Amino acid sequence: MSFRVTATDGEARAGILSTAHGDVPTPxxxxxxxxxxxxxxxxxxxxxxxxxxLLGNTYHLHFRPGDExxxxxxxxxxxxxxDGPILTDSGGFQVFSLRDTIQAxxxxxxxxxxxxxGSSARFTPETVARIQANLGSDIAMCLDVCPxxxxxxxxxxxxxxxxxxxxxRQVVADRAPGQLVFGITQGASDRExxxxxxxxxxxxxxxxxxxxxxxxxEPRELTLEATAWAxxxxxxxxxxxxxxxxxxxxxxxxxERGIDMFDCVLPTRTxxxxxxxxxxxxxxxxxAGFARDQRPLDEDCSCPACARFSRAYxxxxxxxxxxxxxxLLTLHNLRFVLDVTAGAREAIENGSLASFKENAVxxxxxxxxxxxxxxxxxxx
Numbered sequence: 001m002s003f004r005v006t007a008t009d010g011e012a013r014a015g016i017l018s019t020a021h022g023d024v025p026t027p028x029x030x031x032x033x034x035x036x037x038x039x040x041x042x043x044x045x046x047x048x049x050x051x052x053x054l055l056g057n058t059y060h061l062h063f064r065p066g067d068e069x070x071x072x073x074x075x076x077x078x079x080x081x082x083d084g085p086i087l088t089d090s091g092g093f094q095v096f097s098l099r100d101t102i103q104a105x106x107x108x109x110x111x112x113x114x115x116x117x118g119s120s121a122r123f124t125p126e127t128v129a130r131i132q133a134n135l136g137s138d139i140a141m142c143l144d145v146c147p148x149x150x151x152x153x154x155x156x157x158x159x160x161x162x163x164x165x166x167x168x169r170q171v172v173a174d175r176a177p178g179q180l181v182f183g184i185t186q187g188a189s190d191r192e193x194x195x196x197x198x199x200x201x202x203x204x205x206x207x208x209x210x211x212x213x214x215x216x217x218e219p220r221e222l223t224l225e226a227t228a229w230a231x232x233x234x235x236x237x238x239x240x241x242x243x244x245x246x247x248x249x250x251x252x253x254x255x256e257r258g259i260d261m262f263d264c265v266l267p268t269r270t271x272x273x274x275x276x277x278x279x280x281x282x283x284x285x286x287x288a289g290f291a292r293d294q295r296p297l298d299e300d301c302s303c304p305a306c307a308r309f310s311r312a313y314x315x316x317x318x319x320x321x322x323x324x325x326x327x328l329l330t331l332h333n334l335r336f337v338l339d340v341t342a343g344a345r346e347a348i349e350n351g352s353l354a355s356f357k358e359n360a361v362x363x364x365x366x367x368x369x370x371x372x373x374x375x376x377x378x379x380x
Contacts, residue, residue, distance in 0.1 A: 003239050004207070011258035012233055014348040017208075017239050019138035020178035021077060022052070026239065027077045027255045027348075029246065029341040030055045030087060030263040031334055033065070036080040038334070039268055043082040049331065050305070053138075054367060055263045057090035058131055063116050067134040071365045075136030079227045087263075088137035090128045090184075092144045094245070105145070107165055125166040127132075129173035129181075135180065141210065144184040149217035153190065159192050160186050164200040171204045178265050182241060185234075188192075188213050189226040191288070198233045209234045210241035211376040215250075221370045224297040231258035248277065249364055250338045253359045255344045267337045271329035274318040277336045283311070285329070291313040294356035303335035304328065 002018035030033040031038045031046060034057040038046050044099040047191065056076060061067055070079050076086055095102065109124030125143045133142035141164045145159035163186045175181060183206035187194030202209060210229055214223045227242065231254075234240045235348075239260045245251060246264020254262060267277060276283040278298040283290070296306035297314065305314065305328035317325025340360065347356035 005236070006072075007351075009348045009351050009353040010256065010329075011228075012256050012344075012348045012353050013258060013260060014345050015239070015260060017260070019053075019180065021083060021085045021138050021191065023347060024052045024085055024261075025249075026260040027341055027345055028261050029251065029337050030261065031096045031338075032057075032263055032265045032268065033080065033086075035060050035267075036070075036076060038330075040330050041334075042324065043080065045304075045331065046082075046334070047084065048138060049335045050335070050342060051084075053085040053087060053261075056080075056088045056135065056137060056143075056187055057091070057094070058088045058135070059094035061088075061135060062091065063114055064120075069133045071134040071136070077136065085138040086135075087139040087182075087261075088135055089243075090132070090133045090141040090143040091123055092128075092141075092184075093146050096146045097365045098150070099148075105162075106313065107162060109143075109166075110145075118327055122177055126173050127169035128245075129170050129379045130174060133174060133176040134351045136176045139182060139208070140175060141182045142181065142183050142206075144186060144212055146186065146213050146216065147188070151186065153193075155249065156186075156190060156193055157187055160200075163197065163212075167201055167237055169203055171206060172340045182206055182208040182210050182239075183335075184210045184212040184243070185230070186213040187217060188216075191217075191226075191229075193227060194230055195233070198230060202233075203246060206238070207317065208239040208241060210243050212243045214242070214246045222249070224257070227259065228258045229255055239282050243339050246337060248337065249339065249361055252344060252360060255341075255348075256357060267333035272326055274325070274329070276314075276329055277333045285311065285318045285325075287299040287315075296359065297332050298336065301332065301335060301339070305332040313325060 005013045005015040007014040015026045030053050031051050073241045095112050102261040104111040111122045112119050128143045144163040147159050167183050183201040185197040185201045187197040242254045242259040244264050246266035274286045276297045290311045293311040347353040
């Protein structure tokens with residue numbers, strides 16, 4: 001594994017993460033391809049938008065079409081036609097966020113009902129390592145216990161303990177050739193428990209480390225406060241991954257605090273609800289105020305949607321449930337988030353992240369006055 005920091009600006013870092021399928025410039029936003037696809041997009045389009053790495057979902061791919069079938073067909077890269085790096089999560093977040101499907105949790109693993117057919121299934125550190133080895137991802141994540149926000153402290157403490165126990169087993173489990181494995185810290189925003197998790201997980205020789213159990217429903221200020229002291233406590237010579245943040249303001253906040261990698265469904269899911277992420281805030285294209293609006297979604301964007309089509313036309317497509325509308329919004333939203341990330345990287349290299357962030361947040365916080373416009377809400 002090769003990760004090197006090429007520039008710093010305060011706690012913020014720019015770097016290069018080398019994987020079996022290529023280099024990833026960091027900070028890096030990872031579009032989510034849950035079921036081996038970034039919804040509505042061709043892999044070449046995702047690449048042309050500026051994405052260097054994608055995220056796949058171990059839980060869903062294990063059940064449909066099956067990790068062994070994907071292995072038989074040449075691995076996840078060949079299966080989905082993406083030749084760049086792929087990170088796969090462990091499936092733990094899906095299991096523990098679908099709490100009603102959990103049948104039993106013990107120190108060996110977790111037993112749950114599949115969301116597909118209700119059949120009983122079991123994940124252990126060894127099984128999720130094997131699944132991700134079958135998929136052949138470049139980066140595999142450890143199985144962890146990710147409680148929702150607001151659970152009793154005793155439950156949070158047990159999640160920290162069990163996450164460490166599972167990490168100790170998965171770090172030595174078999175992996176695909178060249179596959180990197182990242183450990184995950186838990187503890188929510190509880191300083192004592194998060195510090196304990198940081199100490200225990202970083203004592204293990206993982207290729208990278210993640211902050212898990214944040215951005216799961218707690219107030220944003222708690223998320224950022226915990227990130228500010230937890231990120232610098234992660235090893236400086238390994239990539240630092242914040243799991244689950246994808247709004248522009250949130251990205252800039254965690255980058256400023258020393259995070260290198262992040263993912264979120266927000267850009268693509270927002271597109272499928274008919275909304276665009278712009279420097280003027282979030283635009284709900286279903287609203288009548290855009291019926292005669294001939295402007296592009298964002299004047300400063302050169303994505304395929306903005307280069308050719310008006311807000312009025314995209315509104316028409318969305319309201320008529322035409323697939324092109326969802327595709328155009330997905331293309332735009334991903335380009336927007338990837339451009340914000342690329343801008344932050346350039347600012348770090350120039351030593352100007354503070355001014356870049358101040359200007360960006362100011363623009364996002366002062367949306368245009370327009371009928372049908374919904375102001376940016378980073379918590380939504």
